[in-house]
Every structure is written in C-alpha cells, then in structure tokens.
Amino acid sequence: MPGALPAPVVGRPALGRWVFLLVPLLVLPVPFFVNRYIQYVLNLILVYVLVGVGFNIVIGNLGQLAFANVALFGLGAYASGILVVHAGWPWWTTVIPAGLVGALAGALASLPALRRIRLFYLAIMTMAFGELMRWIYIRAEPLTNGSMGLAVPPPVLLGVRLSSDRSKFYVFLALAVLAVVLTSSLLRSRFGRAFMAIRDNELAAAAVGIPTDRYFILAFAWSGFVVGVGGAMYTALVGHVTPEAFNLLELILHFAVVMVGGLASLAGSVIGAVVLTTTPELFRGFPGVQELVLALLIVGVLLFLPRGLVSLLSLRLPLFRERYYRE
Amino acid sequence: MLPQLVVSGLAQGVLYALVALSMTMVYRATTVVNFGHGDLVMGGAFVVYVLVVYAHLPYLLGGLLALTILFALGVGIHQGLMRRIMTGPHLAIAMMALAVGYGLRGGARVLWGREVLPFPRIFPDHAWMLGDVVVTSDNLIVSGTVLGLMAVLFVLFNVTRTGRLLQAVFQSQRGAALVGLNVDAVHRVMWGVGAALAALGGVLLAPITLLYPDMGVWVLVRGFAAMTLGGFGTLHGAVLGGLILGVVELVLGAYVSTAFIDISAYVVVIAVLLLRPDGLFGQQVVVRV
Amino acid sequence: MALLDLADVTVRYGGLTAVAGVSFHLDPGEVRAIIGPNGAGKTSLFNAVTGHAPMASGTIRFRGERIDGLAPHMVSAKGVRRTFQNGGLFGELSALENVLAGLHTEVPSGFFGVLFGLPAARAVERSATARARQLLDLMGIGHVADQPAGALSGGQQRMVEIVRALATRPPLLLLDEPAVGLAPAVREQLLGVIRRLVREEGIAVILIEHAIEFVMSVSDRIVVLNEGKVIAEGTPEEVPKNREVLEAYLGH
Numbered sequence: 001m002p003g004a005l006p007a008p009v010v011g012r013p014a015l016g017r018w019v020f021l022l023v024p025l026l027v028l029p030v031p032f033f034v035n036r037y038i039q040y041v042l043n044l045i046l047v048y049v050l051v052g053v054g055f056n057i058v059i060g061n062l063g064q065l066a067f068a069n070v071a072l073f074g075l076g077a078y079a080s081g082i083l084v085v086h087a088g089w090p091w092w093t094t095v096i097p098a099g100l101v102g103a104l105a106g107a108l109a110s111l112p113a114l115r116r117i118r119l120f121y122l123a124i125m126t127m128a129f130g131e132l133m134r135w136i137y138i139r140a141e142p143l144t145n146g147s148m149g150l151a152v153p154p155p156v157l158l159g160v161r162l163s164s165d166r167s168k169f170y171v172f173l174a175l176a177v178l179a180v181v182l183t184s185s186l187l188r189s190r191f192g193r194a195f196m197a198i199r200d201n202e203l204a205a206a207a208v209g210i211p212t213d214r215y216f217i218l219a220f221a222w223s224g225f226v227v228g229v230g231g232a233m234y235t236a237l238v239g240h241v242t243p244e245a246f247n248l249l250e251l252i253l254h255f256a257v258v259m260v261g262g263l264a265s266l267a268g269s270v271i272g273a274v275v276l277t278t279t280p281e282l283f284r285g286f287p288g289v290q291e292l293v294l295a296l297l298i299v300g301v302l303l304f305l306p307r308g309l310v311s312l313l314s315l316r317l318p319l320f321r322e323r324y325y326r327e
Numbered sequence: 328m329l330p331q332l333v334v335s336g337l338a339q340g341v342l343y344a345l346v347a348l349s350m351t352m353v354y355r356a357t358t359v360v361n362f363g364h365g366d367l368v369m370g371g372a373f374v375v376y377v378l379v380v381y382a383h384l385p386y387l388l389g390g391l392l393a394l395t396i397l398f399a400l401g402v403g404i405h406q407g408l409m410r411r412i413m414t415g416p417h418l419a420i421a422m423m424a425l426a427v428g429y430g431l432r433g434g435a436r437v438l439w440g441r442e443v444l445p446f447p448r449i450f451p452d453h454a455w456m457l458g459d460v461v462v463t464s465d466n467l468i469v470s471g472t473v474l475g476l477m478a479v480l481f482v483l484f485n486v487t488r489t490g491r492l493l494q495a496v497f498q499s500q501r502g503a504a505l506v507g508l509n510v511d512a513v514h515r516v517m518w519g520v521g522a523a524l525a526a527l528g529g530v531l532l533a534p535i536t537l538l539y540p541d542m543g544v545w546v547l548v549r550g551f552a553a554m555t556l557g558g559f560g561t562l563h564g565a566v567l568g569g570l571i572l573g574v575v576e577l578v579l580g581a582y583v584s585t586a587f588i589d590i591s592a593y594v595v596v597i598a599v600l601l602l603r604p605d606g607l608f609g610q611q612v613v614v615r616v
Numbered sequence: 617m618a619l620l621d622l623a624d625v626t627v628r629y630g631g632l633t634a635v636a637g638v639s640f641h642l643d644p645g646e647v648r649a650i651i652g653p654n655g656a657g658k659t660s661l662f663n664a665v666t667g668h669a670p671m672a673s674g675t676i677r678f679r680g681e682r683i684d685g686l687a688p689h690m691v692s693a694k695g696v697r698r699t700f701q702n703g704g705l706f707g708e709l710s711a712l713e714n715v716l717a718g719l720h721t722e723v724p725s726g727f728f729g730v731l732f733g734l735p736a737a738r739a740v741e742r743s744a745t746a747r748a749r750q751l752l753d754l755m756g757i758g759h760v761a762d763q764p765a766g767a768l769s770g771g772q773q774r775m776v777e778i779v780r781a782l783a784t785r786p787p788l789l790l791l792d793e794p795a796v797g798l799a800p801a802v803r804e805q806l807l808g809v810i811r812r813l814v815r816e817e818g819i820a821v822i823l824i825e826h827a828i829e830f831v832m833s834v835s836d837r838i839v840v841l842n843e844g845k846v847i848a849e850g851t852p853e854e855v856p857k858n859r860e861v862l863e864a865y866l867g868h
Contacts, residue, residue: 112600115601115604117601121555121559123362124360124551124600127551128551185730189723189725190717191730193709194717194720196708196709200705201700201706204700204706206688207689259418286437288440291430291432291436295426295429298422299426299427302412302423323710325745326742326745
C-alpha cells in the first residue's frame with residue numbers, strides 16, 4: 001500500500017492491560033524524593049502526555065496532516081487563564097471549559113478536511129490557523145494582556161490552593177491517567193476503528209458504512225478536548241500564558257512527542273512526552289542547542305525508527321501492540 | 328496613495344514570488360512541499376551576512392557563494408535525508424523538511440542567540456520620482472534581479488532541451504521515469520536549485536531587513552500564501568500570487584487596518600483554501616478522495 | 617422486483633465519459649459478471665452504484681428505492697457492499713479489526729458509553745468481537761485474525777476483504793477483480809466461497825473479472841462492457857460466441 005510504514009508488531013498480549021495502570025501507581029511516591037526543579041519537569045511531562053495523546057488521535061489514528069494542535073493547546077490555556085483572571089473562576093472549574101473550547105476549535109479545524117482539503121494543503125492551512133490565533137492573542141489585549149502575557153494566580157482545587165509543584169503533580173497525574181484511559185476506551189471501540197479505517201482507506205471506510213465526515217469531526221473534537229485540558233494544565237503549571245509559547249517551534253515539539261514516541265500509540269505518546277520534555281531541559285541555557293538536538297532526534301527517528309521508540313518495546317514485549325477491540 | 332502602495336507592494340511581492348516560485352519548483356519536481364524552505368532563505372541571508380561582514384567579501388561575490396553553498400546543502404538534504412523517506416507516509420516527509428529547517432534555525436541561534444543583525448548598507452541610497460510615486464534603488468535592484476532570473480528560467484524551461492525534460496518530470500514523475508529519465512538525478516538537482524533560489528531570496532532580503540534566526544517563519548507563511556493565492560503548484564501562479572500578495576498586504580494595511588500587513592498571509596491561506604481552493608490561476612487542488 | 621435496477625447510467629470524469637448509458641437489472645440471488653477490456657468502465661460502474669462517483673445521468677434503484685446520489689456510507693447501510701480492485705483493506709488494522717470495521721453499522725455502542733466504559737457498551741463491543749472471530753473462522757482464516765492485514769498473503773487479504781464486506785449479510789455484494797493475482801488453488805477456494813454464499817445465504821453477486829474461466833464457472837449471466845457501453849449480455853454459453861465481443865477483445 002502506498003506510503004505505508006513497516007508492518008506493526010503482532011500478537012495478543014499475554015498480560016492484561018492492567019499492567020499499564022501500574023505505572024501511575026509506581027510513580028505516586030516520587031514527589032517525596034525529588035527537588036522542586038525535577039518536580040516541575042515531571043509536571044511538564046504530564047502536560048505533554050495530554051498534548052501527545054490528543055495530537056496522536058488526529059495525526060496517528062485518523063492519519064491527517066492537521067497541524068492545529070498548538071492552536072488548540074493555546075486556546076485551552078488562554079480559556080483557562082481568562083476564566084480565572086477575568087471571571088474569577090477557581091482553576092479546577094476551568095478545566096472542562098478549556099477542554100470544550102479545544103473541542104469546538106478542533107471541530108472547526110476539521111471543516112476544511114471535510115471539504116476534501118488534505119495532505120499538504122491541510123497542513124499549511126492549519127499552520128496558518130495557528131499563527132493567526134497567535135496574532136489574535138497578541139491583539140486581544142483586554143482579554144489576554146497581549147504580548148506581556150496573562151499572569152494567572154496559583155490554581156485552586158475545591159478550595160485548596162495548589163501552590164507547590166508537588167500538589168499540582170497529583171492533580172496532573174489524575175488528569176493524565178484519565179486522558180489515557182478514556183482515549184484507550186475510545187480507540188478500542190467502533191469509534192477508534194472508524195478513525196483508523198478512514199486513515200487506511202477512506203473509500204473503503206465509506207463502503208463499510210462509516211459516515212466519514214461525522215467521524216472526522218469527532219476525532220478532531222476529542223483530540224481538541226484532550227489538548228485543551230492540557231492547555232489548562234499548562235496555565236496552572238506555568239502561571240503565565242504568553243502568545244510566544246504557542247508558535248511554530250512549539251508545533252515541532254508536539255510533532256516530536258508523537259513521532260519520536262510512536263504514531264497512533266498511546267504508550268508512544270507517553271514515552272514521547274517523557275523524552276521530549278526531559279531532553280530539552282538537559283540543554284536549557286544553551287540557546288539553539290535544544291533545537292539542534294530536537295532536529296537530530298526527529299531526523300534520526302524518521303530515518304531509522306519510523307514507528308517511534310515504542311516500536312523498540314514492541315519487538316520485545318507483545319504487550320505494546322495496541323488492540324482496538326474488546327474481548 | 329494607491330499607486331505608491333501598488334508599486335511598493337509589487338517590490339515586496341517580488342520577493343514573495345521568488346520564494347513561492349522556488350518552493351513550487353521543488354514541489355513540482357519532487358512532490359514534496361518543503362516546510363523548511365523559509366529556513367533555507369534565512370540560511371542564505373545569514374551566510375551572505377557572514378561572508379560580507381566577517382570575511383569582508385564584496386556583496387556580489389558573497390551572494391554567489393551563498394547560492395553555491397546553499398545549492399550544495401539542498402543536494403545534501405535530498406541525498407542524505409529526503410531520498411530515503413520519499414516512499415513513506417506524507418507526514419514523515421513533511422516532518423523531515425520541518426526538522427531540517429528547525430535544525431538550521433537552531434544552528435543560527437547557537438551562533439547568534441537573541442541578536443537581531445543589521446546588514447551593512449549595500450544598495451545605493453537613491454530614489455526616483457515617477458509622478459507621485461517614489462521608487463527606491465532597493466526596489467529596482469531586488470525587482471530587477473528577480474525578474475531577470477525569472478526571464479532566464481522561462482527561457483530555460485521552454486527553449487532548452489533540459490528545460491523540456493524538466494517539464495516532463497513536473498507533469499508526471501512516473502511517466503518521466505518510464506521514458507528513461509533519471510528522475511533521482513532530477514530530484515537531486517532540483518533540491519539544490521530550490522535551495523539556491525531560496526538563498527537568493529535571503530541574499531536579496533539581507534540588505535533591506537534585519538536578520539534573526541526565526542525570520543524563516545515569516546518567509547514560509549508568505550510563500551505558502553503566494554502559492555495558494557496564485558494556484559498551488561503552478562509556476563505562473565506562484566509568481567502572480569506573490570506579486571498580488573505584496574500589493575494586498577500594503578493596500579489592506581493602509582485602507583482597512585495595519586493589522587493586515589501582518590495577517591494578510593494567514594487570512595489568504597485560510598480564505599482561499601476554503602472558498603476557491605484552486606487559487607486565482609490554478610488547477611485542481613482538492614484531493615480526489 | 618429486481619434487486620438492483622440500473623437505468624441509463626452515465627458517468628463522466630471531466631471530459632471523459634467512463635460509462636455511457638448502461639442499463640441492466642439484477643434479481644436476488646443472481647450472479648452477474650461484468651467483463652470487458654481495460655478502461656471499459658467497469659469499476660466506474662461499481663463506483664456509481666456504491667456512491668463513490670457521481671452520475672451525470674440515469675437512475676439506480678436498489679430494492680425499488682433510488683440510491684443514486686446517496687453518500688457511499690448510506691448505500692452501504694442499505695445493503696450494497698463491495699470489495700476494491702487494489703487492496704481495500706485497512707492495512708494497519710488486524711484482520712479481526714478489519715471485519716469489526718465491516719460490522720460498524722451493527723455495533724450500536726454510543727460515544728459516551730464507550731468513552732466511560734459503561735457495561736452496556738462493553739457488552740455490545742464484546743459480542744461484536746465474538747461475531748467477527750466467528751466469521752473469520754467460518755471462512756477458514758481464523759488463525760490470522762490478529763495479524764495486521766497488510767502483512768497477510770494476497771489470497772488471505774482477499775478473503776478478509778470479502779468477510780468484511782459480508783459481515784452484515786448484505787443482499788448484494790460487488791466484487792472488483794477478486795481473483796486477480798491469486799494462485800489457482802486459491803481461486804478454486806474463492807469460487808467455492810462465492811457459490812456457497814449464493815446458495816446458502818441467497819446473496820446476489822456482481823463481479824468484475826478478467827479471468828474468463830472463473831467468470832464462466834460461477835456466473836448466471838454475463839454483461840460485456842466496452843468503452844462505457846454494454847455491447848453484449850447473455851449466458852456463459854452465448855457471450856463468447858458474440859461477434860462484437862470477440863472484436864472488442866481482439867481489437868485491443
């Protein structure tokens with residue numbers, strides 16, 4: 001088949017999928033053993049888990065070159081920030097609205113694809129959308145405080161102020177686990193199969209009765225929701241939302257998370273989030289080196305490991321082959 | 328006011344046309360849209376900067392060297408990277424191009440960090456009055472060079488044998504291969520040529536603007552907008568689209584809102600693809616699914 | 617009432633007329649073959665029936681109801697299913713997942729039920745999976761159920777695609793060159809499958825094929841297309857003797 005990746009690894013997992021829930025459990029005590037900086041990085045990883053999971057749905061599972069992810073991330077971040085700063089809502093109540101804003105914008109971003117705009121045209125258009133949003137953030141000063149950025153007070157959860165990174169960690173961890181579990185449920189159903197059917201052969205997908213337009217919108221909307229929630233987490237983590245945070249460099253980071261981790265793989269999104277958050281941190285303080293390392297990483301993966309790092313694991317452990325059905 | 332805007336817009340648009348043209352040439356020859364193209368333009372600008380400011384070479388020589396260096400880089404990108412993933416998914420190809428551009432940007436940032444570099448004054452400071460309209464020597468040199476180049480390209484394409492072979496490859500990769508053309512060699516050369524033309528854009532841009540590592544983004548978006556406006560994938564569309572975009576930016580910027588100087592390109596891309604995907608002068612863009 | 621009724625169907629792509637005024641009707645349980653030289657418009661005709669290509673003129677009725685102009689997924693839901701000429705499988709999904717995709721319209725799990733893993737949705741999904749496995753087992757390819765479809769052999773891929781198309785027990789199945797590239801033994805197997813489908817399930821089949829013996833041994837009637845028009849129609853005995861048919865084939 002044209003443009004196909006090398007065949008994925010096969011096999012029914014010997015162990016249940018419960019082993020994946022072990023990871024969050026194992027990670028629970030970690031905040032008590034790390035310093036503030038590492039705690040911050042861990043929190044950032046969790047934000048990018050949502051970014052990766054969300055983005056992967058559109059470019060991995062649905063297989064579309066839609067680069068609106070950063071725009072959705074930014075919208076979620078600003079939505080949360082604006083509600084906290086201007087409407088006085090406590091942070092935890094802005095999480096769902098941020099997701100909804102992302103979902104709505106995601107659905108909007110899918111519309112050109114419905115008009116059969118695909119491949120590079122869709123990529124260019126969604127990139128333009130992202131840059132346009134950034135310009136809007138800069139110009140919508142009353143709401144967003146323009147280029148100076150929106151300063152957001154520490155997040156509040158049910159009356160409790162989450163001022164330390166450690167307290168944020170547990171909330172973020174819960175959100176990340178939820179994002180992965182819910183997305184996994186979605187993918188292991190006729191919805192997930194429909195997304196991938198559209199990716200693999202859109203004509204055949206229609207021929208088996210899948211209303212492709214509807215599922216396009218759905219995939220983009222769910223992706224937008226997850227990424228929007230990630231944006232709200234970002235606002236809570238960083239406390240300062242600026243337009244510069246959502247530029248094309250950020251887009252490449254999102255790509256890297258998905259491609260280095262593994263396209264269309266939930267485990268891959270998590271792995272990608274870990275690798276792509278920690279690696280730039282290693283080079284913080286050396287402007288330009290971060291980008292060079294990132295570029296090398298992406299090129300390396302594209303040339304030698306097109307299925308991402310998760311494919312290394314799949315070779316050893318059939319566990320990592322994702323199944324898209326329930327039995 | 329309007330004639331001045333049109334003239335200045337055209338002078339600006341000529342650069343957009345060059346960028347769009349070079350991207351289109353690479354796209355037609357190799358079916359790859361080079362998302363890193365803007366960064367190649369940036370590369371050309373920075374290389375000529377280094378040669379003129381540090382190596383004290385005359386601008387013309389520095390410019391030609393920059394073209395040569397970027398040509399080699401373009402060939403290298405194809406040989407080392409693009410060639411190996413051409414048969415794979417489009418996403419990988421787009422990502423590879425982006426990553427290469429990203430790496431170039433990183434390289435520039437390593438060397439110059441947050442600095443914004445001014446280029447020494449190269450073009451003479453002359454201006455002519457045509458009625459109410461001011462035409463500067465900047466305008467003339469840039470426009471003249473680009474239009475001259477396009478005339479040369481036009482001749483090459485339509486008159487020489489190589490040019491017509493190229494047209495065959497532009498029409499159909501497979502067909503060209505079937506009649507025995509060495510398509511891989513064409514791809515190699517076109518990547519080089521595309522990069523060299525990008526470099527030319529950078530070389531011409533350098534004396535008239537401030538240089539910074541992220542300037543590629545600005546260039547890329549305008550290149551895309553020009554291509555889309557004129558009719559994605561057509562050579563004449565790329566040129567006309569660039570010229571029109573230059574004028575549109577300034578005219579809308581003056582009569583509607585200065586915002587349009589910044590966002591015309593984005594709005595054009597979105598609006599054209601939604602309303603008239605074929606652009607003003609183009610052929611079928613919508614992918615037949 | 618005819619199962620499928622094509623009246624004066626014309627399909628154009630730009631300036632090219634792929635199908636020019638084709639008419640025929642098909643009864644339930646019939647096997648009809650469409651043959652003709654390359655470019656005769658056979659696949660275009662299929663595309664018109666399944667809604668993948670717009671018609672310039674004509675009508676198509678399925679069980680008396682007009683289906684021309686409907687989107688492909690609606691035509692499929694009405695009971696017309698098909699296979700594709702150049703691999704219509706979902707290559708990155710397993711054979712089982714392909715068949716499950718084929719069952720899409722009969723898996724009534726709702727979005728939020730699925731998202732939150734509610735018991736009702738889970739039960740629906742599980743029974744769909746069981747059904748899909750059963751279908752693959754019935755066709756003798758149950759052992760490859762968990763392999764990625766793209767990695768299967770040509771014959772196995774063809775079978776999976778057919779199983780997928782049949783998953784919803786459609787009254788009408790369109791097969792586009794099902795036998796091409798298959799080894800003779802596999803072709804025999806395929807013939808057996810088609811015969812069994814028709815005999816036991818009463819499914820009507822229209823197939824496009826080049827392999828003449830294949831066509832002869834399974835079809836009730838044959839339609840010959842050339843340059844978008846029907847140039848002959850008849851039984852497997854009549855058609856090879858038709859002069860126009862011979863000219864069409866020899867002339868190419």
